[in-house]
Amino acid sequence: MNARETLKINEKGHLEIGGADCVELAKAFGTPLYAFDEAYIRRMMRVYRDTLRDKYGENGLVLYASKAFSCKAIYRIADEENIGVDVVSGGELYTALQAGFPAEKIYMHGNNKLDYEIGEALDCKIGCIVADAYSEIDKIDAEAKKRGIKQKILLRINPGVEAHTHAFVQTATTDSKFGFSIQDGTAEKATVYALSKKNVVLDGYHCHIGSQIFEKQSFVIAVEKCLDFAAKMKERLDFVTETLNLGGGYGIWYTDEDRKISPEGYAEYLEALITAVKEKSQEKGLKLPYLLIEPGRSIVGEAGITLYTVGAIKEIPDVKTYVAVDGGMFDNPRYALYQSKYTPVLANRASEERTEIVSIAGKCCESGDLIAVNVSLPKAKSGDILAVLSTGAYNYSMAMNYNRNKIPPCVLVNDGKAEYIVRPQTYQDLTRNDVIPKRLLKK
Numbered sequence: 001m002n003a004r005e006t007l008k009i010n011e012k013g014h015l016e017i018g019g020a021d022c023v024e025l026a027k028a029f030g031t032p033l034y035a036f037d038e039a040y041i042r043r044m045m046r047v048y049r050d051t052l053r054d055k056y057g058e059n060g061l062v063l064y065a066s067k068a069f070s071c072k073a074i075y076r077i078a079d080e081e082n083i084g085v086d087v088v089s090g091g092e093l094y095t096a097l098q099a100g101f102p103a104e105k106i107y108m109h110g111n112n113k114l115d116y117e118i119g120e121a122l123d124c125k126i127g128c129i130v131a132d133a134y135s136e137i138d139k140i141d142a143e144a145k146k147r148g149i150k151q152k153i154l155l156r157i158n159p160g161v162e163a164h165t166h167a168f169v170q171t172a173t174t175d176s177k178f179g180f181s182i183q184d185g186t187a188e189k190a191t192v193y194a195l196s197k198k199n200v201v202l203d204g205y206h207c208h209i210g211s212q213i214f215e216k217q218s219f220v221i222a223v224e225k226c227l228d229f230a231a232k233m234k235e236r237l238d239f240v241t242e243t244l245n246l247g248g249g250y251g252i253w254y255t256d257e258d259r260k261i262s263p264e265g266y267a268e269y270l271e272a273l274i275t276a277v278k279e280k281s282q283e284k285g286l287k288l289p290y291l292l293i294e295p296g297r298s299i300v301g302e303a304g305i306t307l308y309t310v311g312a313i314k315e316i317p318d319v320k321t322y323v324a325v326d327g328g329m330f331d332n333p334r335y336a337l338y339q340s341k342y343t344p345v346l347a348n349r350a351s352e353e354r355t356e357i358v359s360i361a362g363k364c365c366e367s368g369d370l371i372a373v374n375v376s377l378p379k380a381k382s383g384d385i386l387a388v389l390s391t392g393a394y395n396y397s398m399a400m401n402y403n404r405n406k407i408p409p410c411v412l413v414n415d416g417k418a419e420y421i422v423r424p425q426t427y428q429d430l431t432r433n434d435v436i437p438k439r440l441l442k443k
């Protein structure tokens with residue numbers, strides 16, 4: 001299976017995902033609709049899990065970065081595939097626990113965890129918290145003391161690696177809201193600080209250098225910098241790094257400007273990391289750390305598509321043609337946020353020649369509400385079903401109710417059959433928490 005086999009064009013000329021005809025999906029579930037291919041998700045989880053075990057033994061764990069797509073079903077799949085997860089909020093933690101995900105295999109991130117989120121994490125006996133600030137170390141220590149426990153933590157360190165990706169998704173340069181910088185000495189100070197606390201157990205370090213990264217070398221440099229730092233901490237503080245979490249960030253295919261990597265191809269990224277960890281640990285005389293990685297986008301991104309129905313078409317002579325769909329930035333805010341590029345396909349005429357250059361607009365009252373700009377399509381008509389590919393990561397999880405649009409439902413396709421994993425929102429859902437103060441009630 002290569003990365004695109006999850007998508008096929010059938011004999012009717014319709015796009016299929018995971019063996020389900022997208023036109024039939026649109027009929028059965030309506031649009032807009034997120035559809036995920038379960039086989040692809042499991043395949044990706046297995047590639048990472050098996051590569052780690054084969055090349056590094058049982059001395060590590062793959063964590064699915066659930067910020068990429070969080071709902072109960074995805075935590076069930078991760079659990080069945082024997083991997084861990086990371087969460088970045090009380091809400092993600094709650095969802096994982098509601099799905100019956102084992103707390104000891106959950107890692108909690110975030111640059112500003114709230115007191116109650118830390119409390120909830122300790123109450124469920126979470127595996128590990130990744131501390132990102134001095135105040136968080138204090139809070140975890142205090143909450144652990146209240147409960148009479150010692151909480152395992154990692155420190156998020158910032159190795160100062162420039163990864164080739166969009167600035168907003170770069171997280172390990174010195175100017176970042178995330179992590180203690182190695183370069184300016186705060187990572188060492190934070191280590192000393194964490195070691196001084198009685199109710200936390202500092203187990204090692206975490207870094208995440210950014211997202212949508214294709215250059216293996218960026219990850220290798222991050223490993224080297226982290227282990228150089230670990231060696232210094234051993235020498236200066238006699239602190240042994242038991243665990244090293246190297247984050248996620250592996251790039252996926254959105255358009256033909258991106259590299260196309262088959263699921264098996266991602267093993268190479270992990271192999272490069274593992275080789276770097278082994279070589280550097282040996283060079284520095286460090287014991288091999290328990291190794292964690294946290295891929296999100298690469299597990300669910302290419303597994304998902306969004307289906308829309310084409311509505312209004314606005315041709316502005318000599319300027320542009322806008323093809324408007326029944327979704328928009330409320331189900332995919334990524335173009336509006338950082339001009340992310342996507343590939344659209346007319347799902348009901350998937351083998352037709354692409355003869356036009358158009359921009360796909362959403363239905364929100366916002367000029368910047370675009371899904372894709374200057375992309376090729378066959379001549380679109382109202383009523384066509386438009387699929388946008390590679391929307392499995394950071395689409396549903398970033399969706400919102402702007403203009404009081406309903407967040408689309410999600411279906412999971414297994415062997416050609418689709419079922420809801422997130423049900424459609426209703427207008428009642430949208431007004432559920434609204435309150436009209438008595439003085440404003442209609443007399």
Ligand SMILES: Cc1ncc(COP(=O)(O)O)c(C=O)c1O
Pocket residue numbers: 065068109208210211212247248249250294295296297298393
């Ligand atoms: C700490 C951390 N780990 C893992 C990830 C997952 O990254 P990706 O989805 O690019 O694999 C992120 C993404 O922002 C992150 O911040």
